[in-house]
Amino acid sequence: MEHLLKLSSLTPDEIIHILDVADEYKRLHKAGTDPKDLQGKAVALMFGKHSTRTRTSLEVGIYQMGGLGTYLSAADMQIARGEPIQDTARVLGRYYDCVVWRTYRQCDLEEFAELAGVPVINGLTDYAHPCQVLADLMTIRERRGTLAGRKLCFVGDGGSMANSLIVGGLLAGMQVTCVCPEAYRPAADVLMLAHKYGSAFHFTSDPVEGVRDADVVATAVWNTAAPGTAESEQRLRDFVGFQLTGKLLEAAKPDAMVLHCLPAHRGEEISTAVFEQHADEIFDEAENRLHVQKAVLAILLAGK
Numbered sequence: 001m002e003h004l005l006k007l008s009s010l011t012p013d014e015i016i017h018i019l020d021v022a023d024e025y026k027r028l029h030k031a032g033t034d035p036k037d038l039q040g041k042a043v044a045l046m047f048g049k050h051s052t053r054t055r056t057s058l059e060v061g062i063y064q065m066g067g068l069g070t071y072l073s074a075a076d077m078q079i080a081r082g083e084p085i086q087d088t089a090r091v092l093g094r095y096y097d098c099v100v101w102r103t104y105r106q107c108d109l110e111e112f113a114e115l116a117g118v119p120v121i122n123g124l125t126d127y128a129h130p131c132q133v134l135a136d137l138m139t140i141r142e143r144r145g146t147l148a149g150r151k152l153c154f155v156g157d158g159g160s161m162a163n164s165l166i167v168g169g170l171l172a173g174m175q176v177t178c179v180c181p182e183a184y185r186p187a188a189d190v191l192m193l194a195h196k197y198g199s200a201f202h203f204t205s206d207p208v209e210g211v212r213d214a215d216v217v218a219t220a221v222w223n224t225a226a227p228g229t230a231e232s233e234q235r236l237r238d239f240v241g242f243q244l245t246g247k248l249l250e251a252a253k254p255d256a257m258v259l260h261c262l263p264a265h266r267g268e269e270i271s272t273a274v275f276e277q278h279a280d281e282i283f284d285e286a287e288n289r290l291h292v293q294k295a296v297l298a299i300l301l302a303g304k
């Protein structure tokens with residue numbers, strides 16, 4: 001693994017290896033014996049959008065590993081005043097051992113990675129959220145013991161979370177169903193890849209059909225527009241029925257897990273009751289961002 005830009009660049013064995021290393025980092029952290037595998041290493045954490053989990057879990061994880069994580073707000077950098085990403089990549093690559101970037105366009109991230117000369121990690125683009133989905137897979141395996149053959153259903157907007165859950169779930173051997181309104185389908189290349197998995201993948205716009213017999217139901221914010229705007233009002237209309245409620249989850253397995261990458265909009269993509277009923281799972285998922293990103297860093301920078 002040279003970078004972590006999207007899960008489709010990984011093999012099934014590489015995904016399982018990340019999860020195995022993450023489990024070990026979690027075990028060692030709970031035992032109070034964090035290995036200092038990033039001693040002398042510096043990681044740039046460049047954010048062009050808001051973040052709570054990604055930023056803080058990386059800062060704390062790098063500290064636990066004995067390295068230096070530098071938070072860089074893209075709004076405060078010359079990149080915000082027009083310095084080309086190509087130049088920013090070549091500069092940061094000479095100072096840092098690794099760069100994490102949260103930005104908009106996947107093509108910008110991929111161009112950055114080509115030029116940086118050091119490993120680059122996707123901290124979220126409009127296309128993919130690989131760190132989040134690795135944490136999701138870790139959480140499912142931790143709670144259910146296995147991934148292969150289990151049914152994972154995503155309900156929501158066909159954006160970065162849908163794209164990455166489809167790819168990550170299929171690579172991990174899961175049965176994956178994606179439920180989105182027709183106008184909010186996942187990326188075309190993701191659907192093309194998914195359809196190569198035959199009956200292991202199913203796309204539908206019917207939430208009850210999609211959730212049926214699921215072992216895991218995941219969602220994410222679908223009302224991403226600013227409150228009160230025309231786009232927000234449109235999304236509220238388009239996503240009627242796409243809320244994880246107790247009623248909808250009656251179609252899933254009785255012990256189905258619920259995952260949410262957070263932040264959550266209660267009363268939109270998930271009801272307050274379902275959120276609180278599954279809060280242990282959801283906050284384990286958030287915690288596992290810490291452990292799984294430590295694993296990714298250790299694999300990229302310390303030969304794990």
Ligand code: CP
Binds near residue numbers: 051132
């Ligand atoms: N899930 C996630 O990426 O959270 P943040 O936006 O807070 O980083």
